[in-house]
Amino acid sequence: MRTGTTFRVSALPTALIDTICSSGRDAAGRPVETVVAGGGEPLRCCLRDAEAGEALLLFGYAPPVAAGPYREIGPIFAHVTGCPGPDQAGGYPAAWRGRPQVLRAYDRRGRIHGGRRHDGTDPESVIAELFADPAVRQLHSRNVVYGCFMFAVDRAE
Template sequence: MSDQNKTQVRFLGIPSEHVKLLQSGAADENGQTPENITSDGSGYPCRHCLKEIANEDEVLVLSYRPFEHKQPYAESGPIFLHSESCESHHDNGEIPDNIRSQGNTLLRGYSADNRIVYGTGKTVKSEAVKQEAIKMFESDKIAYIHARSTTNNCFTCRIERA
């Protein structure tokens, strides 16, 4: 049996249209201008290209809501983005850098109407995120998955069926 018959997944950063607005000075989820800091090269993963923001590069710090509409499950929280424009993550089905660097990752399944699918949330080794997501997608109840930091709870990326 080849892997071609199995569900595959894709890893999605924040949509480029929204990122470009934020990089151009648009207000964040809290209605505030994103803050600017300088990366020291460690622990500043960009949620657009899904790569680490290099030492000395400028970082936007802002509040982001990874849901289209406000509703009780639509959490918002702090994230980092490159201050300068960056290329959207090119998904090749492999675990992105910003998940790999976490060590552990929190995965949580959401339904098509953007509610938490209770019982699906779990902490996994970051290198196992892809296989765990594939297992989670065996449930029809899960429309998409959010990956988050286990230590800071920051939104890391969205995972969908490929």
């Protein structure tokens, strides 16, 4: 693992999930769906895969990036209630280590500024490489097959 770059991984804030639940609407104004997990759905509230039978929300989410042409809304899963959050607060999600992902880099204006695919064995090295560019302000981890947002990675200041 490459050292020298400190970063923070962000799961969905509990307050956002509470707002989604109380309004019943997602980032696009569409109704939120409640589903029963088949198992394996990536949960953005606790940064692990769902177990079969868990009650989940499925809704459109706009990842944290400045408003502009690169801001998008995509589907994500989260627990309906009672989520304890990520096991390893701030670090790379242990449950997703070994999962290939794309790290998409964004600059301060919210524009895509490069990216890399990694195989999941040493994501910290890829994070460090992308953050070596001073123009990169944030990374979004994305599912390789579906392109869905998984979590944000910020420089630790």
